[in-house]
Amino acid sequence: MNVMSLLDSQTEKRREKKISEFNNVHFDTLVIGGGINGAVASLALSSHNVNVGLLEKNDFASGVSQESSNLVWGGFKYLESYEVKLVAELCHSRNRLARAYPSRLAEKRFLASLDASSPFSPWFASLGANVYWSIGQFATKRPRYRSPRTINRLEPSVNVDSLVGGIEYSDHLLLDNDSRFVIQMIVDAIERGAAASNYMTVTEAERVSKRWHLKVRDEILQKEFETSSDVLINTAGPEVNEICDMTDTKTASQLVFSKGVHLVVPKITDSGRILAFFDETQRLFYVIPMGECSVIGTTDERVKEHKVSVNETDIEFLLSEANRKLSLSRPLSREDIIAERVGVRPLVIPKGGVDKDRDWTELSRKHVVETNRKDRMVSVLGGKLSDCLNVGEEVIDALEHLGYKTKKPATRWYGEPSSAERSIFFHSAEKIIGETDSTKKIWRRHGSRAFEVLNKIELKPHTAKNLSESIDYCPAEISTMKDSELIFYTEDFMRRRTLLAQTVPQNDLTSDPGFQNLIECLSQ
Ligand SMILES: Cc1cc2nc3c(=O)[nH]c(=O)nc-3n(C[C@H](O)[C@H](O)[C@H](O)COP(=O)(O)OP(=O)(O)OC[C@H]3O[C@@H](n4cnc5c(N)ncnc54)[C@H](O)[C@@H]3O)c2cc1C
Known part of the structure; x- marks a missing residue:
């Protein structure tokens, strides 16, 4: 059985129906790209009574939004670079998401083990964890210092040989993975009146007579059609620039890419904890639960192109780091790899910033929502799943800024049912x-x-x-x-x-x- 094959004889009918939702239809806004940013923009807009259409060229969430670490976090590690404002915003967004999606997100204990080569001593990390907890409004369980002996008792799979201690703190995990979270959001948007389709590529876009005219190709039926809108929203993730080229527009901020790889391996711990270590490059390395498996990662490598794949060096690095930090009955090997995850983090260089190779790892992971009044175009650059509610609300603000009157919904625009x-x-x-x-x-x-x-x-x-x-x-x-x-x-x-x-x-x-x-x- 070819797992890529088309499913059924009803496909043509289902696709024709989707095409009819867009073909020669005029929208208030069209959103290009069905990752987390496109999903949250569509949900926010449809909930605020805006007539919105979402077009995704592959499957929904098949870009970066299926390759993340599945963490909804306040960005503890950004305290390292003193990005307190970013951490406060991320914690706020994390807390709102956790309250709104109480069954899809689970609070998880992170156990960060520290050895003599770690960049922080246990007492300093403990102090940091408490600061993080307070910035997060004490919404999670209290952080705790853990001695090597306690770590050994709690997590026998951790190699405690050279440990000097550790800390335990909390953040959240998407239990059914990032992509499902995104798709649920898109389906919620459809229920609130949005038109949305996967496998529809925007091939051309031109602004004529105060309207955006788009040419779109249905990738399943190979049919072309046209649709239009007043405002265009560019949520193409790492391909934001390609959409700018297509629309003859520019963004003031620029994107650079950092490649990240995870490997899915058999379950390493039954405790449900997320294990954290500093790898040989002093970056945090995680062992994260995924269903009945564990995910190890990630790498962080500056790349020029957004199309990336896993190579031998990535695999060797991840396996050797895991084997160095864990004490398993048998070291992890290639045969243990069940699946790979690879994508690029789109990182923003703000207007006037300089893209220097030497300090790119310090680039803020904050998103930017840019509004182009002249062309009536809104572009979302960068961002995280954790920060998605802020993106949704900033897109609404951007529309208001363009003079569009949105209508505040009577109930919360996001979240699980009441x-x-x-x-x-x-x-x-x-x-x-x-x-x-x-x-x-x-x-x-x-x-x-x-x-x-x-x-x-x-x-x-x-x-x-x-x-x-x-x-x-x-x-x-x-x-x-x-x-x-x-x-x-x-x-x-x-x-x-x-x-x-x-x-x-x-x-x-x-x-x-x-x-x-x-x-x-x-x-x-
Ligand atoms: C290794 C790694 C780990 C990460 N871990 C986390 C984490 O734990 N927590 C967290 O919050 N964030 C994490 N992130 C960041 C987060 O995953 C991304 O920032 C986010 O998913 C980006 O979403 P997006 O919607 O901007 O882009 P994408 O998900 O890439 O979506 C853009 C979409 O646009 C579509 N598109 C492009 N051109 C067209 C066109 N012409 N027509 C139609 N559609 C088009 C693409 O097909 C794509 O699906 C991680 C990222 C990486 C790489």
Whole structure:
């Protein structure tokens, strides 16, 4: 089975429907790029009564937004470069996200182990962790100093030979991965009236008679069509410049790229903690949980191009750092690599800044939202998943700045459904499914669409059973996802809607007893 193949005979009809949502339709705003920045912009705009269309040339979240460390954090490490304002903003955004997405984000303890070569002593790191905790408004559990003996007891997989101590502090993790978080946001935007499609490339854009006229190609049907808008929003991530070239516009800030690689390996610790170390270049190196696996990384290498791949040096570096810092029954080797993640961090050089190779690692990781009044264009440069709510709100401000009157929604424009809806769901699910673990998972994965999953199970109770131990999705979930999440290739489902492609080795997946059923569910 080729996991990239198209799924079903209904594809043409589904694509034609998508094309009709854009073809010769005029929008208030069109958003180019369906990563986290495009997703949050579309959700914010649709929630503020703006008529918005989102176009993504590949699958949603198939750019940098599927390659992150999955952390929603306040940027503890930026205290190193005294970026207190950035840390305060990130902590604020992190806290808001954690409150708004209580089931999709989990507070995790980070255990940072320090040895004699680490840039900070345990007492100084402890002080930093407390400052970080206070900047974060004490919203997480209190940080703690940990002695090498305690570290050994808490995390036997950590090599304590040369440790001088450590600190434990908290930040948050996206439990179902970055890409699913982004796609949920896009589906929420669609529910609030946005038009959005994956596999649609903007090939030309021209401003004529006070309107942006876009030529778009549907990558599945290979059909071309036109659409237009008053305002254009450039959220093309590392390809922001390409969109500028296409639209004959410029941004005052510039982007440079830092390549980051993670490797997914079998689970290293059962504790759920995130292990942190300083690598040989004095950068933080993490062991992060992902489903039933662990992710090790990352690298941080200045590159000129945004198209990057994992090379031998990356693999050697990550495996040797992990083996140096961990005490495993058997060292990690290439055979243990289940999946790779690689992408570029788009870093912003603000207007007037100089791109010097020697200090690029100190570049702020803060995003910039630029408004071009003359061309009625808004560009988002840089940014993080952690900071996405600020991006959404700054895009609304930018539109207001362009003279557009948006309408503030009566309720919060982002977040999971309310606690009242949650109670109704859990109450109904108890009667229909009974089992609480599955109920929690369905709620976390599907949010407001969880009711639809439940309806399907009520009508056909056999659709509540997971396909297998590894493929822990039930047919009712898969059919709900296919309907609402614009799945066109099996890879969309395996890599970006679920953790399967990253946590189950491909051979195990295709020989799994549930795999054929999965393909059938996706093809119905
Ligand atoms: C290794 C690594 C680790 C990271 N870890 C974290 C972390 O733990 N926490 C955190 O908050 N952030 C993290 N980040 C940063 C974060 O992942 C990125 O900043 C963020 O995902 C960028 O999102 P984006 O929407 O700007 O770009 P993208 O996700 O790349 O989206 C841009 C989209 O635009 C589309 N596009 C381009 N041209 C066109 C066109 N002509 N027509 C239609 N579509 C087009 C692309 O296909 C792409 O999907 C990490 C980044 C890296 C690389």
